[in-house]
Amino acid sequence: MSASRFGFRRRRGNRGASSPRLTSRPGSRVLLAGVVGALLIVSGCGSDDGGDSGESGSEGDGAAENTGGTFSVGTDEPDHLTPHRMTGAFNEVDALFSGLVEFGDGTEPKNLHAESIESDDNIVWTITLKDGWTWHNGEPVVAEDYVDAWNATAYGPNGWANNAQLSNIEGYDELNPQDGEPEQDTLSGLEVIDDRQFQVTLKSADSQFPYKLKLPGFYALPAVAFEDPDAFDEAPIGNGPFRMDGTWEHDVQISMVRYEDYRGPQPNADGVIFKIYSDQETAYTDAVAGQVDIVSVPQTRFQQVEQDFGDRFISFQAVRLDWVGFPLWDERFQDKRLRQAISMAIDRDEINEAIFAGIYEPATSLHGANVGGGGTEGLCGEYCEFNPERANELLAESGWTDSTLELWYPGGVGYDQTFEAIANQVRQNLDAIDEVQLQTQPGFPAFIEALEEHSATGMFRGGWGSLYPTMQNQLTEVWSSMGSGRAGAGSYENPDVDALIQQADAASTLDEANELYKQAEALIMDDFPGVPLFYATYNFAHSENVSNVIVGFDEIELTDVVVNS
Template structure:
């Protein structure tokens, strides 16, 4: 767990300046520029446009430069931003660095940010990261609950000059600079709007790597070093190839043989990964929670006792040892302790403890009818053993359940679409790796009514949770904010809309062809990878 260094001090009338690492703070890259080509195993992305995608983080952060970022420490870094300032945490002035260019040579401007944010926030576009901009003034006019939008641009985004944006929020948010590290806040070049679908096939970004040709669907995405990249994190390698796999286990096997260099370790291989890769196995303790969600639009799951019974029927320690080789930590709250303020350990109480006797009592007391449950998860990404184990636990430990049917969709995009369309008819895989190390991220993304990842909450909405999150956002100190975020978490627990399972890690392994592989909050730090001679 990374110790959090205080970054904010908000007082009335005082200028709020977010301190962050800059080029003067960071040491020179010890590895130096080494050249060469390396490859990364990935699944087929939904999009390569940062503001639209929901699962292509490595590809997007190769192509685009965010305003701010977190690497492998919980310390905010400026990338494209020169400064982010406010005197009330409501109106923010963002100055972007001079000299940055798009991969086509055009300058990156404040207008590029405004255009991208307007397109992301415009509801009819249905872009995946729309919700990340929900606290900016004018968002509601672009996303009405009924009828058509009454505007096409965010009234809270003003282009002051070529390098300056003024952003007005609906409510105070001391952690707004953290949010600028998210893909929804990336800029887009003018050319993107000529044909958005064509652009998505070969995006022109402003990041450390640029496209080499077009996206070859279900095969690979090739990128080369952008020599005019202005970031401090200059790439070591000349080229990165994202090899697309339909099965994470195949990618893992290819990494053993050196046919692909860096892969995410599927859960099915955690018991053998140290034997296969030794010190080339890299687990990173991110701010991540895995849970079982429920389709709360289905009346069978609306009784809280049904959800609590299923939770108590699962032996988390046994699953952790059998499937994850003890790498994960059984969860006892909706948010792990490895973030600002952390979650409240033990908040789940008896309902996260394995107790089949009490689980059966709860199910008998509930209005549950039937003997079959369904368990939905994305297929082909290495989750099969995990969900077979969870299904067996529920079936074996709940007397009224004779069968737990496993339902898979081909990869994450199809799975997420099924959740968003509310066609899921049973328990489902829930998971969130926070994009920045604050309780705000998961709470706002998953459990708030405006969250961009609220499909994972199964339709859960609670106005009191929304209000507590807003109060935490506007709190005058980190301690007060943390207390309110924890109160919001506790309020979610009163409704028990999901079953906390594990505080999970990001698990990667790499071949002998590469070294200096660093995993962070945005997953692989691609610029740091060294190709061995």
């Protein structure tokens, strides 16, 4: 496939030429993920070999002790291995590619390939790269690799899944016109300064931009990726801690080996194999038997996981919320007292113990404690407390007359127990409700389509796992009129919420931004468009074959894993 089909011309300069070493501008103050007045700077404090990039496991200087061995991770069949195209292969991509920043188990971005990320106004950002980083084919990773990858992702006709992640960069609208083909093929807000520095101009101020740089749409790609993108997707050449060992064996496995010239924290292991499973249950059973080393634990196994794995079970509180949504396009659901009544008819503690073995935390707002700037627990007040008597009073006040409710959710993905329990509680605790009918669709695509097309005729499953740990992500993507995840909000809109989010995005300090995001969330909770259920978690278990398994906002910290001899 030619480069011209990807909407831009790949510039071919002397990519191997060295560039002058860049330093901070005179007079600028350099902080790690800090904000000083209107100046937001994310800057590494360590050496160029990755010494600033770890809080857990391999903290060192990019040359951790190689304990050797190969470990395995159970995974679904990915859709893609190219970061900008994939929607679910986060661990595989983090093995092959390194972005500008990382999170680990902290809530602030730490520089990985970036040396500094600077802005005076939260609109124009200058990104400087650490020197010496290379692709797995030995070519240097340069600023042009970021700019070209972002252009390809933003170019609408390419249809790359993470296109919308770049929507606030100047020129995005021209690359994604509502009608017809775009007349432009590059983002006007991107400029290469030299091999180690480029500039990004946003359409509007964004105080959270450094956090977003962990999103897969903001990774770089080597020149070879644009020669034949589909062939590249089968055996990507990345810049991460592991490189491909052969090609992707579909429905079988993806094998990778340690990249010896990696400039970030070196992996402890020699290699990793992602074993592909068609269902999580089989992967879990194999992990119990020691046939696969690390797996995501399905909800159906929460009651037995500690018995099966003991302290080899890891539960990490991510920025993630499960809720019950409502079809607000349906007049029957417009009165918020109905929605509050349903909330108060649900005993979250009972469901958490009976189904989730107490692993989840019942939600009292849209964000738990583990979010940058602190969460907003307790906003829901009495409406997230189990109180059938008050629930029946609210239901009567709402004027609801139907004796039947519907509860929609995606089938075949392990949610049956949860929604059967919710349906039973609503039916048992609301006197006027004789039946709650479960409506399942065949998987997520059909379920999301029912929400987007407004064909769902009852309350429904809502869920959002933020890809970076700030309040901006869920508030913008789900509850604002600007988001891409609005299906889960049931068509909820409030212009005052939009305005507060936009003010937070433009804030000059993170503290100011967080306060405005919290005000927006308070407005949403007052409108009560959804019933908060649980602050959900990332749940993994591992065999006795490995140790030092750490889970954080980036999911499995693959470089830390030690293969036991």
